Amino acid sequence: MKLQFLGATDTVTGSKYLIEHDKARVLVDCGLFQGYKLLRLRNWEAPPVKPSSIDAVILTHAHIDHSGYLPLLARQGFRGKVFCTPATYDLCRILLPDSGHLQEEEAEYANRHKLSKHKEALPLYTREDALRCLKLFHPIPYDKDWQPVPGLHARMTPSGHMAGSSFVRLDDGSRSILFSGDIGRPQDLMLKPPVQMDGADYLVVESTYGDRLHKNSDPLLELGKVINRTAARGGVVVIPAFAVGRAQSLLHCIHLLKAQGVIQDIPVYLNSPMAASAMQVYLKHKSELKLTPAECEAMAHTAHIVQSPEESRLLNARHGPMVIVAASGMATGGRVVHHLKAFAPDKRNTILFAGYQAGGTRGASIAGGAPTVRIFGEDVPIRAEVAMLDDLSAHADAGEIVSWLKGFKAPPRQTFITHGEPAAADAMRQRIERELRWNVHMPFYLETVTLR
Known part of the structure; x- marks a missing residue:
């Protein structure tokens, strides 16, 4: 062999x-x-x-x-x-x-x-x-x-x-x-x-x-802190998320935070048709999950699903506080790139990475402290807070x-x-x-x- x-x-x-x-x-x-x-x-x-x-x-x-x-x-x-x-x-x-x-x-x-x-x-x-x-x-x-x-x-x-x-x-x-x-x-x-x-x-x-080693911290607590301090600034939390796995975990966490009263009931948007479809696969194969049937249903209904490209574009004109979960997880493509272009220049906002950023990706550049990133041929300034949530890896x-x-x-x-x-x-x-x-x-x- x-x-x-x-x-x-x-x-x-x-x-x-x-x-x-x-x-x-x-x-x-x-x-x-x-x-x-x-x-x-x-x-x-x-x-x-x-x-x-x-x-x-x-x-x-x-x-x-x-x-x-x-x-x-x-x-x-x-x-x-x-x-x-x-x-x-x-x-x-x-x-x-x-x-x-x-x-x-x-x-x-x-x-x-x-x-x-x-x-x-x-x-x-x-x-x-x-x-x-x-x-x-x-x-x-x-x-x-x-x-x-x-x-x-x-x-x-x-x-x-x-x-x-x-x-x-x-x-x-x-x-x-x-x-x-x-x-x-x-x-x-x-x-x-x-x-x-x-x-x-x-x-x-x-x-x-x-x-x-992953930080020995509570990811719920850390996520709640990021959302609360951004909301206090009237800002938007943009979370580049892998459409399969990470997006579902994030929505489960946000549901728990709202249910426990840790964060206020601010709007949450899932801007990834693929993540919405993957959610249905997770529900179909829920025997692989720790979640109860009720928790599965709550996860599926935590966010408003953004369907059309036009609805996605309209999000960029909205003001916070709100949370946008969008693919891709390393900001290499997808709808999240448009949100980064819209929200990264404003210091009231936060870009929250919830997973590994491979070298050479746009996500790795932002996480590494780059003052600007190239998006659609333009150098976009990164003035927003940049946060990491490794414990959801x-x-x-x-x-x-x-x-x-x-x-x-x-x-x-x-x-x-x-x-x-x-x-x-x-x-x-x-x-x-x-x-x-x-x-x-x-x-x-x-x-x-x-x-x-």
Whole structure:
């Protein structure tokens, strides 16, 4: 068995791991590279492995950095099956067509404003490409054994990162390998904790927060403070939020804050049709949540859903106090970018980040203290308060990852650290070596290893 790292090395995006077993090829995750332009350009390069030679894809979860390359893979010749959990399939039915639509919008905008260095800007893939690739999906329930290719057994187990997220374990009878995907948090407000795994001969583990610990604070209290001090200024809280997972968590928190009387009953807007659709998926798969049926209903009705682009534009002319939750989570695109352009220059307002900001993204620039950011060809001043709410992160921190690893019945023969910026991945490597004394390796892009 061979393992090749086609992404998520020295970065938190582009997760793709190729397993070669006998003459078969299985790709675990199929994500887009995001962030720095040097990484994003990889999405446009010829794939390092011929897509038609891949027999199956297994997704750990639906986020675009794990699933977003699938429409292009299928357009380039992949005809195998895509395996994932039912909730992941339901979310991909929302995320992938939306991703294609955004690609088309960005290309059209670049052409209209003559921003492309090429004769004509083209989308990486289209909404139609995404819809076609969805025909390849084959949902598999949690904790069921199946064979993606003959002789290779697979099993998906809840990882607690988002609805449908899973650990993926592959076993050929002689050796096994476990892919962590993104590991959730044991005390998440909405999701049940990651299932403790027994381990495997080989492990590929994420390291998004490998160099830090989440603050030991109450996210409800912190969120309430941000909303209250912004409301006291008559300001607007703009929250760039991942449409799947984070947006739902935020609305649950805002409902609790209002119910407890911590914040006043100010208007709350969810400006993301995709987040509204994802809410319905969460309600459909509520067995994966900690919430009661009543809490699920309250979460779904906490915000006014902004439907049309015109309604979205009108929000920019409103005054606070109010809260706007809008995608995307790293402010790389979507409706939140228009809100940032409108509200970031006013010191009464607040930009609140509630998740990881990958290097090279607009969100990372703002969170890092940039005085201006480029939006639609203009340098927009950042005079608004900038706040962070890491405790709502759906990623386990370094301590939580190590605690999960300590539950393994035996050390893996080799542990591979991926899905982290270089500093975070190396910190994770050192901590595992120091505390667990495991054999650890940080793979490089396109590296191939033999699993004996």
